[in-house]
Amino acid sequence: MSSNSKNAVSTTDKDAVEGDGDLHYVPYGAEKESPYLPAIRQLISRDLSEPYSIYVYRYFLYQWGDLCFMALDDHNNLIGVIVCKLEPHRGGPMRGYIAMLATRSEHRGRGIATQLVKRAVDKMIEKDADEIALETEVDNYPSLRIYENLGFLRTKRLHRYYLNGNTAFRLILYLKPGIPQRPTYPPEYPAMQQDPYLPSQGAAVPGQGLMGEDLVARQAAQMKIEDVYAETFDVKGEAARQDW
Amino acid sequence: MPQDGLPEATHELAVKGDEADGSLATAARRLAQEAKQALSFGARGVSDVTEEFAAAAKQLRPGQLVKDEYFTLFEAVGALEIMDPKMDSGYVPPGDTFDADFDVCRGLEAIEIIWIIDELLCLEIAWHDGYPLSQTVFTSLHIDRLLSPDNRKPYTFLYGEVPGVELSDEQQLVHTVLRAYCLGLIKCIQLPLHIVQSQNFYEEEDFVTHLFGQELLEKLKTDDVAKALDDALRCVRNVHLPADVAEAIEARLWFRRQYLAVLLGESSDWSNLITRHEKANSSHELAKPLPAAFSDKVQRQLATSTPPRPMLEVSWTHAYKKWTKLCADMVEADRLTSVWICQSPHCLQRATWAFAYREPQPGTFARAYLQDRLLGSDMIAEDVSHFDLLLTDIRDLVLAGDPLADPASFQIEVPTDPRHLCSRHIGSFMDKAFEEYLNLYRMVCQNRCRIRRTFTQTIPILDSLETVAKETDEELHRISSQRSLPGPEGTPVRLNPLTSWTRYHKISIMAKSIQLGFETDIYLPDELCAMYWLLGTYSLTQSSGLKHIERFLLDRMKTLTKARNSRYVAETLASQDWIRSLVLLWETTRLLAVALANLCGTLMDLDVISPPARSYAQERLLWDARMKPYMTLVHDPVPSIDEFHRTRQGTGDLSTACEAVDQGIKTAKQHLAEVKKMSPQQAKYLGTEEQWARELKQLETTCVALVVQTSQLMKISEKHGKKEARKGDSMREVVEVSLPEPAKRYHLWWVVPQISERKRS
Secondary structure (H helix, E strand, O other), X not given: OHHHHHHHHHHHHHHOOOOOOOOEEEEOXXXXXXXXXXXXXXXXXXXXXXXXXXXXXXXXXXXXXXXXXXXXXXXXXXXXXXXXXXXEOOOOOEEEEEEEEEEOHHHOOOOHHHHHHHHHHHHHHHOOOOEEEEEEEOOOHHHHHHHHHHOOEEEEEEOOOOOOOOOEEEEEEEOOOOOOOOOOOOOOOOOOOOOOOOOOOOOOOOOOOOOHHHHHHHHHHHOOOOOOOOOOOOOOOHHHHOOO | OHHHHHHHHHHHHHHHHHHHOHHHHHHHHHHHHHHHHHHOHXXXXXXXXXXXXXXXXXXXXXXXXXXXXXXXXXXXXXXXXOOOOOOOOOOOOOOOOOOOOOOOOOOOOHHHHHHHHHHHHHHHHHHHOOOOHHHOHHHEHHHHHHHOOOOOOOOOOOOOOOOXXXXXXXXXXXXXXXXXXXXXXXXXXXXXXXXXXXXXXXXOOOOOOOOOOOOOOOOOOHHHHHHHHHHHHHHHHHXXXXXXXXXXXXXXXXXXXXHHHHHOOOOOOHHHHHHHHHHHHHOHHHOOOOHHHEOHHHHHHOOOOOOOOOOOOOOHHHHHHHHHHHHHHHHHHHHHOOHHHXXXXXXXXXXXXXXXXXXXXXXXXXXXXXXXXXXXXXXXXXXXXXXXXXXXXXXXXXXXXXXXXXXXXXXXXXXXXXXXXXXXXXXXXXXXXXXXXXXXXXHHHOOXXXXXXXXXXXXXXXXXXXXXXXXXXXXXXHHOOOOEEEOOOOOEEEOOHXXXXXXXHHHHHHHHHHHHHHHOOOOOHHHHHHHHHHHHHHHHHHHHHHHHHHHHHHHHHHHHHHHOOHHHHHHHHHHHHHHHHHHHHHHHHHHHHHHHHHHHHHHHHOOOOOOOOOOOOOHHHHHHHHHHHHOOOOOOOOOOHHHHHHHHHOOOOHHHHHHHHHHHHHHHHHHHHHHHOOOHHHHOOOOOHHHHHHHHHHHHHHHHHHHHHHHHHHHHHHHOOOOOOXXXXXXXXXXXXXXXXXXXXXXXXXXXXXXXXXXXX
């Protein structure tokens, strides 16, 4: 296992694209409210129709600040950023998740995003990740190319994953053997209001279908930040009720 | 009064708790106290906590996240920044009014009514198309008024007050006609919503069920709505309107009335609905726009944390097409579940696939409607229960002409009769298979991305069902010795009917999961070879399994002819035809898959298709990731990457490989020609004749295309003296390849590489 990570790390070093001499890459680090936060927020929300609240950024940066990397120019202007998390996936493998990745448009095509991803992946490997997942739009070819060149595979197509109606691919990179055999458990979301952010109004539809979990997933998906797109075969939530 | 009632109730709880458990009692007492305090809030008056709050907030560093361990990302995502116009749907910009400035009670011109109705039709179909009600139907101020929590039965624009009798024509048009139309519309939202939500599977990504805290006039009966629509029709005749305008409004009211009737199951005439809608369409140009009757300001009062979104703009032409499509889908759903198709499980399975592959794919409501027709009760047709369907499936595939699984055997009650004993075991197996079997139909009622994903989840379940089937087959053999025939290696083998049946369905799903992978474009060019190879492997398993069944069927036929059991003979003959058609189709799949694996493999050997750099990946882990859905199978373990490499080794040089592709395709075409001759009864495609013919045509075209591409490859290689090129000889400089995206393929499941000579620049 550790040899895996070593291999991967050394490959990265070898492949590192030079020529961005004027850029330097730094981790966000342990600082909770870094002076870069507004810039990060601004850079990421540029591509979004509906912005994330500040809490979303804090959620990631407060807990996984070491998995966030920034590309800065000579004057310490933010040129690119990657935001990630790392935690057990449904009680199973330790899953790294790339939540946000953005570079300033005038700097694109220089391999900055690849450098950011590599740094995040290396850090996740160092922190003993089993796998790394993410989603990206099916027609975002530059993004697909970056990840696929690093070794990610498309494992699922997620129809209308984003609230803007766009479809996504789920991409995954295994870092250790035996992941498919590792058991996972369905998430324990109780039957939930459709709009998960409201206190219960009592009138939840007597329902079935993809209720709470999927809605949450969709809300999260709209924000492009969570890998919880409901995969439950049993969408009635019976699985959660049974003892798994 | 609830405010007084609650503390009392908790007090009671505390008393009861005292007898049972002290700590419970303490908790209940505390709760009661807290409730009392909370409820007496009003009495204590309001106090300003701004300063205390500010002081408390100063204790925290900026950005400090205070959360317990259960605080999830979802909650973080759900947070809003109040007064941010892009997040806070309740935000009112300076100078703007909170409510829309439009009086829904005022009388309107008839042509304005037409416009409102048509706009509602546009918004309603947009909802079916996946947009939330908040952006569509709920933006109508008339609808909003009827749904207002202050409104009450009989739900009028005057908050439940019935308008007086002295109404002008224009007022009548609003208070009688438009109101009735809106009531009808609300019920036509409620009923599809119910159909969608009562299915086991539906997709939230395709359809927004959220009501934003509104209720859809739960207390109003559909009869009352129908009556209101009838009154409205009478009203249109009584007010003084030009003939064409009156007709236009009537057509719209009739559409609503008819739509309500089909939703209520009072009628099944969806095609009549199309006619009604056509009438509305032909008079649309009469409409006089009244945009003020709609406003996205209603979102300010809807219960949601979704950011404010503009009201949707849908063109009438677009909406009209969508409505026509919806009705046509419904007509087809009815047709594909007609009694004569439902008699045969395999015709029905083809029918569900045919429905899923209508272009464009039917929407959520239509798919839920089909699901409801299939699985809404425990009967699939008037005289066919789901249990019968399953039994017929087993019988058609593996036990035709056998007393085992004969429905008559299930009627025998003599406990010692082996037929009774066997039926009990088969029945018990069927109980275990039941849900998963019905899922074979249910899963196909999803969007196609989801079909693939639910398939991958069902594979391990079917694999464990195979274990149960094996055990049951053993039991059956123990009770009544089953016939054995010499197997391929000379050792005697038994049919093991239930194992064979389960395996057939399992391998079908496995193969389809791979094929849907091609359709959903999840394989990169360098993965095509392995995935087609795997598909070829599973297809071989399938056709071998079918041939195994076929041998026993032929053997059974010999016995039956002697015994002159004509019913069994007819059954067996029918099964023979059908198994024959399956063997031909699976062999075609296998040959096509092997040919494509060969061609893609060759293109990789020659460096024409090359993998991405993949600096972090390891070959074995990539295999693991790709094979994940099949990785945990016990009965058909996924082939290892080494096995894959081994089979790729003996493929020889370029011309040998192209030769092999051509040979395989030649045989595949013969199979297709043979299967084409089979009747709908023989190959069980009753009711889906058109789709069947189209599918075969597409497969034939794929075969032709494949041969064209290999000959193209040969031609280029000859020109460059590379006919004998083999692994390691790069032809990158002379050959280039493009892989058609799904929409540009002859068949969604078959990616035929387009080969051309690389032009030197």
